[in-house]
Amino acid sequence: MLPDPRQFPKNARAALSDEILQAAMKRLETGFVARRTVAAGRLPEFEALRDAARDIKNHTLAHLDAYLELFEENCLAQGGHVHWARDTAEARDIVLEICRAAGAKTVTKGKSMIGEEMEINHHLEANGIEPIETDLGEYIIQIRKEAPSHIIAPASHVSKEQVSADFRKQHTGLEPNRPLDEPDDLLAEARAMLRQKFLNADVGITGANFLIAETGTSVIVTNEGNGDLTQTLPKVHVVLVSIEKCVPTLNDATTLLRVLARSATGQEMSSYTTFSTGPKRAADADGPEQYHVVIMDNGRSEMLSGPFREMLRCIKCGACMNHCPVYRSIGGHAYGSVYPGPMGSVLTPGITDLPSSVHLPQASSFCGKCEEVCPVRIPLPKLLRFWRNEAYEQGLITGVARWGLSLWAFAAKRPGLYRFFADLQMRLLSTLAGRRGRFSSLPFGGGWTRHRDFPAPQGKTFVSQWRAQKKDHEKRRGA
Amino acid sequence: MSATGPNVALFATCLVDLFRPSVGFSAAILLEEAGCRVTVPVAQTCCGQPAYNTGDKTDAADIARQVITKFADYDYVVAPSGSCAGMIKHHYPQLFADDPEMAAKAAALSEKTFELMSFLTDVLNVPAIHGRFKGVAAYHDSCSGLRELGIKRQPRQLLSGIDGLSLEEYDGAETCCGFGGAFCVKYDDVSDKIVSSRLEELARTEATHVLGGDMGCLFNLAGKLKREGSTIQVRHAAEVLAGLTENPAIGETDD
Numbered sequence: 155m156l157p158d159p160r161q162f163p164k165n166a167r168a169a170l171s172d173e174i175l176q177a178a179m180k181r182l183e184t185g186f187v188a189r190r191t192v193a194a195g196r197l198p199e200f201e202a203l204r205d206a207a208r209d210i211k212n213h214t215l216a217h218l219d220a221y222l223e224l225f226e227e228n229c230l231a232q233g234g235h236v237h238w239a240r241d242t243a244e245a246r247d248i249v250l251e252i253c254r255a256a257g258a259k260t261v262t263k264g265k266s267m268i269g270e271e272m273e274i275n276h277h278l279e280a281n282g283i284e285p286i287e288t289d290l291g292e293y294i295i296q297i298r299k300e301a302p303s304h305i306i307a308p309a310s311h312v313s314k315e316q317v318s319a320d321f322r323k324q325h326t327g328l329e330p331n332r333p334l335d336e337p338d339d340l341l342a343e344a345r346a347m348l349r350q351k352f353l354n355a356d357v358g359i360t361g362a363n364f365l366i367a368e369t370g371t372s373v374i375v376t377n378e379g380n381g382d383l384t385q386t387l388p389k390v391h392v393v394l395v396s397i398e399k400c401v402p403t404l405n406d407a408t409t410l411l412r413v414l415a416r417s418a419t420g421q422e423m424s425s426y427t428t429f430s431t432g433p434k435r436a437a438d439a440d441g442p443e444q445y446h447v448v449i450m451d452n453g454r455s456e457m458l459s460g461p462f463r464e465m466l467r468c469i470k471c472g473a474c475m476n477h478c479p480v481y482r483s484i485g486g487h488a489y490g491s492v493y494p495g496p497m498g499s500v501l502t503p504g505i506t507d508l509p510s511s512v513h514l515p516q517a518s519s520f521c522g523k524c525e526e527v528c529p530v531r532i533p534l535p536k537l538l539r540f541w542r543n544e545a546y547e548q549g550l551i552t553g554v555a556r557w558g559l560s561l562w563a564f565a566a567k568r569p570g571l572y573r574f575f576a577d578l579q580m581r582l583l584s585t586l587a588g589r590r591g592r593f594s595s596l597p598f599g600g601g602w603t604r605h606r607d608f609p610a611p612q613g614k615t616f617v618s619q620w621r622a623q624k625k626d627h628e629k630r631r632g633a
Numbered sequence: 634m635s636a637t638g639p640n641v642a643l644f645a646t647c648l649v650d651l652f653r654p655s656v657g658f659s660a661a662i663l664l665e666e667a668g669c670r671v672t673v674p675v676a677q678t679c680c681g682q683p684a685y686n687t688g689d690k691t692d693a694a695d696i697a698r699q700v701i702t703k704f705a706d707y708d709y710v711v712a713p714s715g716s717c718a719g720m721i722k723h724h725y726p727q728l729f730a731d732d733p734e735m736a737a738k739a740a741a742l743s744e745k746t747f748e749l750m751s752f753l754t755d756v757l758n759v760p761a762i763h764g765r766f767k768g769v770a771a772y773h774d775s776c777s778g779l780r781e782l783g784i785k786r787q788p789r790q791l792l793s794g795i796d797g798l799s800l801e802e803y804d805g806a807e808t809c810c811g812f813g814g815a816f817c818v819k820y821d822d823v824s825d826k827i828v829s830s831r832l833e834e835l836a837r838t839e840a841t842h843v844l845g846g847d848m849g850c851l852f853n854l855a856g857k858l859k860r861e862g863s864t865i866q867v868r869h870a871a872e873v874l875a876g877l878t879e880n881p882a883i884g885e886t887d888d
Contacts, residue, residue, distance in 0.1 A: 167822050479809045483826040517820055519813025519827070520686060521776040539686065546688030555687065555815065563684050563692035567699065569676040580651055592859055592884040601818025605825035606856030609652065609884035616645045616654035620661075620673045 157301055158490045159502060162513035165488035175485050178311050186307075186476040189420025190527070197416065207413045208531045210406045211467035215458060221367040221400045222449065228370030232432030234445040242272040245450045249274055249359070249392060252446055253283050256390045258356035262348075264374060264381035265289040266361030267305055267470060268394040268450060270492050271505065274359070285359075286351045288380035290344050297324050303486030305493060306418050306472040311485050314340065348380070358384040358442065362395040363414065363469070364407045365447070371431040372447060373407055375414065375424035382428050391430065391442035396450050398458075398466035410469055413529035418471040453505040461540050465500045467530040474524035474534060480517055489514060496524035500537045508541065512550045515541035577618050580611040587611075638668035642707035644700070644746075646717045647679040648848035649869075653883070656848065659875035660713045660749050667757045669709075676703045680717040685724060686814055694728045701725065701738050709756070710746040713871050714847045715778020718748040723781055748778055749871060750787040750846055761794030762874045771803040771840040772870070773831075773854060775847035779807060788846055788870050795873060805834035812853040828857045835865060842882075844870040855883035 155165045169175055194200045214221055226236040239245035245268075253261060261278060263269065263285050275285040275296070287296040291309035295302060297320050302308030309317070318334040321343055333339050360381050362372040372393045374381045385391045401407050415421040434441030458466055475481040475495025486494035491502040491511060499514035515538040524534040545551055565572045587593060587610030595603045602608055613619075641664050645657040661671045681696030700721065704710045712718040722743045729735035753759040770792070778784040789800060811817060811827030818824075831854065835843065843858070843865055845851045855867035866882035 163820065163822075166820065170822055170826050479811065479827045479830075480820075480823055483823050483830075517816070517823070519776070519809050519811060519816045519824070521809035521813070522780040523776070523809070526780055539688065542686065542688030543690055544688070546690075551687065555819070559684060559687055559689060559692070563689065563696065566678040566681070567692070567695050569678055569699075572678045573675075576651055589886055591881055591886040592856070594860070601821045602856070604821055605860065606828070606853065607859040607884055609852055609855055609859075611652040612654050612880065614654070616650045616657035617673060617675060617677065619654050620657065621675060 155487045156490060157487070159506075159511040159514055161490055162488060162517060165490055166484045166517075169484035169488040172485075174313050174316065175311050178313065179482050179485060182310060182476055182482060186419060186472070190417060190473060190476070191420075193416040193420040193422065197422075200413075200416065203409065203413050204529055204531055206409050207469075207529055208467060210401060210409060211469075211530050214401055214406075215398065215463060215466055218397065218400065218458060221402055222397060224367040224402075225365050225370055225400055228368065229432070229445075229447055230370070232370050232445075233435075234370060234432045234447060237446060237448045239448055239450040239452075241452050242450070245272045245394070245448055245452070246274060246277040248448050249394070250277060250281055250283075252390065252392055252444075253278065253357050254281075256356050256444070258283055258390070260284045260286060260351065260355050261357045261359055262352055262355040262384045262388065263287050263289075263292070264358070264360035264376065264384040265292050265308065266359065266394045267302075267492065268361055268396050269359065270302060271396075271452065272394070272450065274394070286348070286355065288348055288352065288378075288384050289376070290341060290378060290380075293344055293348070294320065297321075301487065301492070303494065304472060304475060305470050305495075305497075311487065352383045352387050355384075355388045357390040357392060358386075358388040359392045359394060360385050362393050362399055362447075364410065365395060365400040365449075366402075366404055366407050366429075367400055368403045369431055371404075371429050373411075373427065373429050375411065375427050377419070377421075377425040379426050382426060385428070385430060385442065386440050389442055390444045391433075391446070393430070393445075393447045394450070395447060396452065397454050398468070414469050414471050417473040417527065417529040457504045462500065462504055462537055464532050465497070465504065465537055467532050468497055468501070469530060470497075471529055473527045473529065474532075477523045477527050479519065479521060479523070489517075496534045496538070497532070500532075500534060500541065503541050503544075508544055508548065509550055512545050515539075515545065573615065573618065576615050580615055581613060584611050584613045638670055639708040641669040641671050641709045641711050642704050643671055643673045644677060644680070644704065644710050644712040644717065644721070645673065646712050646714045646848065648852065649713055650677070652852070653848055653869065655877050655880045656713050656869040656871050659869070659871035659877045660711070662875040662877065663749065663753060663762070663871060664711060667753055667759050669757075672707065674703050680712075680720040682717065682720045682724075683814060685720065685728070690728065697721075697725050697728050697739070698735065701735070701742050704742060704746075705738065708745065709752065710742065711749055711752045712746070713749040713869065714849075715748045715775050715782050715784050716847050716849060718746055719777040719781035721746045748782055748784055748846065750791060751782060751784050754787040754790055759791065762791050763794045763796075764874065764876050765796045766873045766876075766878060767797040768841040768866075769799050769801050769839050770842040770844045770873075771801055771835055771838055772806060773803075773810065773843055773845040773850055774806050775845055775850045776809050778846055784846065788844070791874055792844070792870060798873065801838050801840055803834050803838045803840065805831040810850045810853050812849045814849065817853060824853075825857075828853055832857060832861060832863070835863075840865060843867045844873060846870055851883055859884045 685693035
């Protein structure tokens with residue numbers, strides 16, 4: 155599968171015939187989806203919390219400039235550094251500069267989708283610095299030289315047998331007969347391999363789930379504790395974050411944390427929730443000597459000022475993709491974008507461009523399940539439709555999808571003409587189908603009949619039949 | 634037919650109008666039996682959703698304007714579809730956000746537009762409908778009806794009065810069938826995967842029938858069931874409720 159959203163149809167077909175991926179998608183349903191349902195059901199105020207979470211984000215987005223400046227002020231006051239990046243290229247250069255100034259040879263990394271967005275690993279490697287992913291999922295896909303297929307479970311497309319084989323290939327110095335069949339074995343091996351890397355790293359890079367303006371704090375949530383080792387052991391801690399992650403207060407962050415874990419994994423809280431405020435102080439037992447926060451825009455301020463603002467409420471829980479019938483059919487890689495699923499299909503055209511990602515907003519049945527489960531109530535179908543609208547207006551929808559629609563609309567706006575042709579066509583189809591009641595193929599109907607039969611119409615249209623019956627009725631009454 | 638009951642315009646929807654007139658007649662019977670005076674405005678074609686969801690706002694607005702004008706003078710507008718009723722109820726007002734005069738008209742139409750099942754139960758207070766139909770039916774909740782209009786209990790309530798019919802809930806009832814309008818032909822492989830999952834879930838039940846309230850979903854499910862050689866029959870619930878079941882089920886033969 156190619157990491158290019160232009161290849162979506164081809165990627166999707168490949169994904170559908172990938173048995174390992176299909177098995178992984180089934181696990182998603184019994185895992186995340188079932189657990190979220192239980193977690194949401196157990197908390198009586200869950201729906202009210204979602205409203206509160208939405209309101210916090212709406213308020214923050216309406217005053218985002220002020221809160222980001224407040225964050226900067228408080229972060230600096232705590233001895234931290236704040237760097238502003240307009241796009242991924244600027245963000246990459248800032249991170250490289252920090253690593254170079256620290257004389258870094260190896261860098262440990264916690265999970266960061268902003269890091270994926272700016273392709274930081276590639277950039278560091280190209281400049282002679284070795285990045286080491288420490289989240290188990292990220293570590294697995296780093297070994298496999300793959301991109302994440304899910305925003306919170308990056309290796310959810312990989313089977314444990316594949317991981318076992320990858321570990322044996324990668325960790326050649328270990329006993330070849332060691333057991334690697336169970337997830338616990340795999341975890342123990344990854345832990346053992348990573349321990350020394352944590353201690354040796356010169357810089358630790360993490361993402362952030364939130365920035366808290368009133369205290370200048372960054373927050374990460376993890377289930378493995380790798381984030382804590384990444385950010386406390388090296389002498390430099392770099393936080394990669396995008397502008398919309400800022401919230402006003404600690405209280406606000408708490409509200410959002412309560413909906414985040416429940417929506418993401420069905421947990422009440424993640425195993426670790428870590429607040430970082432500035433570098434190590436004199437009285438602290440441990441912590442980095444330097445604390446840097448790189449705040450990236452990359453298209454978001456433009457989304458903020460237009461119809462896509464609501465997308466920036468996203469807290470990256472992954473519930474929309476876990477529940478999406480399209481994502482669950484094809485997995486994350488088929489989208490060919492950093493962010494897959496419904497949220498990715500709205501975000502990607504905003505942070506890249508619409509012509510290259512035009513498939514993504516189209517590849518939805520508008521079933522609305524994503525909006526139903528979104529913890530901050532983002533109207534994802536509405537935003538996908540906004541992109542379809544943009545695409546149509548920019549002339550990106552072409553061929554039969556465009557002229558077919560125009561032809562249909564021309565008729566639909568002329569009821570008399572529409573009725574004449576509709577009756578003619580339906581009677582023709584009905585006659586052609588005869589007593590079979592359906593077609594197994596139709597000219598120009600391949601998109602439907604490749605996989606399904608096409609039920610035949612009953613005959614003349616309803617409106618014509620109704621009108622004829624009324625006339626008949628009136629005639630009889632008149633006679 | 635009541636001379637005093639509400640004056641209801643039946644918006645047949647393009648799929649019922651073109652492919653399944655028996656659903657239109659069933660809807661008319663159900664409305665008349667509940668005391669409504671039913672009119673079928675002749676100038677109806679479609680709600681405009683194909684254009685709206687493709688991003689063609691201009692054509693969608695033109696078609697919406699036509700519906701808003703032709704259906705303005707009735708007490709209620711009723712459609713045997715959650716998807717089309719949802720379009721009129723929730724999306725028409727959004728189409729005219731920049732045109733206060735049309736927006737007001739769209740809002741007025743929105744107020745009085747209902748999906749058939751929910752209109753019968755929630756507006757006309759019909760408790761259940763008496764009739765006969767033999768079978769075990771899995772009800773498929775269509776996404777628009779379920780999520781845009783909150784339709785879940787209503788069809789089940791109405792069907793509870795049908796002798797010989799038992800309802801068996803299936804795991805895929807609330808999950809998309811893979812239709813999604815143009816989606817199902819544009820990304821036909823993905824759509825096929827989705828509908829196949831619904832078929833797997835149906836196979837785990839005793840269902841002899843699938844019932845639903847939206848022709849798009851029913852067409853898709855029937856098309857796939859027939860392709861796979863399944864004996865499960867698919868019908869719009871209105872046909873069962875109105876007793877108009879002499880016609881073959883969707884995609885079925887005469888014999």
